[in-house]
Amino acid sequence: MSRVPRIVILGAGYGGVVTSLRLQKLLNYNEADVTLVNKHDYHYITTHLHMPAAGTDKPDNARVNISSLIDEFKVDFVKSTVVQIRPGEKKVILEDGTLSYDYLVIGLGGEPETFGIPGLKEYAMTIRSINSVRHIREHIEYQFARFKQEPDRKELLTFVVGGAGFSGIEFVGELADRIPELCKEFDVDPALVHIYNIEAAPTALPGFDPELVEYAMRLLTDKGVTFKIATAIKECTPEGVLIAGDEFIKTGTVIWTGGIRGNHLLEDAGFETMRGRIKVDEFLRAPGYDNIFVTGDCSLVMNPEGRPYPPTAQIATQQGENCALNLVASIRGNALKEFAFVNRGTVASLGKGEAIGIVGTKKMKGGTAALMKKVIDMRYLYTIGGLPLVVRKGKLR
Numbered sequence: 001m002s003r004v005p006r007i008v009i010l011g012a013g014y015g016g017v018v019t020s021l022r023l024q025k026l027l028n029y030n031e032a033d034v035t036l037v038n039k040h041d042y043h044y045i046t047t048h049l050h051m052p053a054a055g056t057d058k059p060d061n062a063r064v065n066i067s068s069l070i071d072e073f074k075v076d077f078v079k080s081t082v083v084q085i086r087p088g089e090k091k092v093i094l095e096d097g098t099l100s101y102d103y104l105v106i107g108l109g110g111e112p113e114t115f116g117i118p119g120l121k122e123y124a125m126t127i128r129s130i131n132s133v134r135h136i137r138e139h140i141e142y143q144f145a146r147f148k149q150e151p152d153r154k155e156l157l158t159f160v161v162g163g164a165g166f167s168g169i170e171f172v173g174e175l176a177d178r179i180p181e182l183c184k185e186f187d188v189d190p191a192l193v194h195i196y197n198i199e200a201a202p203t204a205l206p207g208f209d210p211e212l213v214e215y216a217m218r219l220l221t222d223k224g225v226t227f228k229i230a231t232a233i234k235e236c237t238p239e240g241v242l243i244a245g246d247e248f249i250k251t252g253t254v255i256w257t258g259g260i261r262g263n264h265l266l267e268d269a270g271f272e273t274m275r276g277r278i279k280v281d282e283f284l285r286a287p288g289y290d291n292i293f294v295t296g297d298c299s300l301v302m303n304p305e306g307r308p309y310p311p312t313a314q315i316a317t318q319q320g321e322n323c324a325l326n327l328v329a330s331i332r333g334n335a336l337k338e339f340a341f342v343n344r345g346t347v348a349s350l351g352k353g354e355a356i357g358i359v360g361t362k363k364m365k366g367g368t369a370a371l372m373k374k375v376i377d378m379r380y381l382y383t384i385g386g387l388p389l390v391v392r393k394g395k396l397r
Contacts, residue, residue, distance in 0.1 A: 277297070
């Protein structure tokens with residue numbers, strides 16, 4: 001390759017941002033042209049979105065301007081939306097232009113997985129971006145305001161959260177904390193407010209430690225959350241949700257946290273996918289392409305037992321580190337490094353001052369786990385922005 005190789009990174013999520021930042025440090029001057037493409041000029045902290053969605057924190061606290069992270073002399077940032085990926089031509093089509101690449105990193109993030117449930121896509125909201133959580137927060141406040149005008153419509157104060165995985169549990173914890181404040185602000189009897197958390201699996205937080213799951217459910221139940229476990233949502237309508245057993249819950253608010261799939265652009269590009277995600281090789285490459293790497297929600301990585309790792313921020317961050325190393329190795333003709341996920345612990349927030357978690361073999365709950373959650377948040381901020389970002393955003397709860 002006589003000219004400088006071109007690296008294009010699609011998406012400024014955890015994988016894309018960490019790949020970009022590591023390349024800044026690893027590449028020599030003029031060793032490669034690196035371009036980061038993202039539809040917003042900010043990176044957002046997905047693990048923090050449940051708080052502004054419920055209204056317990058400001059949306060701006062969950063976002064970081066990309067310009068404050070990257071070195072513009074080493075990484076070009078293009079604010080645009082990806083329309084099409086053409087791997088055969090080594091091109092990416094944007095809404096306002098075309099980029100050619102020698103190496104491509106796909107980290108476009110996922111899309112809500114509705115499992116074919118009728119009406120879910122049309123009538124449920126999702127916690128997926130800064131704009132989506134702003135909409136959810138405003139919608140919740142609007143429901144209280146509407147109830148004051150239409151006091152016979154009790155369904156306005158009924159909130160249904162579909163899915164009791166990490167996102168669903170963390171959101172209902174924050175929402176339960178917010179309800180007393182909203183009731184006081186709008187002069188509403190708290191007894192009229194109902195929060196339902198509906199999960200098709202036989203337990204909340206599937207795969208998590210049963211003792212900690214029981215603690216979480218007991219605590220959230222005491223906060224006013226009604227769980228319906230091993231209960232599938234059969235249909236979502238403008239009036240509410242139909243659940244297993246043909247029970248209909250009237251509600252003006254359905255928030256779906258029941259799963260994500262990969263980006264539809266991968267299937268459109270002709271990649272072989274499973275639920276929209278590419279099963280990558282040991283070096284995080286798309287099968288059949290030694291110049292295309294995939295991170296985050298778009299990638300599928302198997303654990304030693306042959307099951308997919310859940311697409312978390314932790315794995316995406318580690319993928320970004322590995323991806324950068326392998327890009328540099330590819331350019332220099334060196335051996336690539338196999339990706340091996342290291343689980344550094346898992347913590348789920350249950351609202352202010354409460355959480356559950358496992359770090360190594362140690363179980364945590366209550367304030368100790370909440371502190372660990374804060375430490376994990378701080379560690380990520382330090383990884384991408386150093387001490388200045390920790391100081392600026394360090395009030396993440």
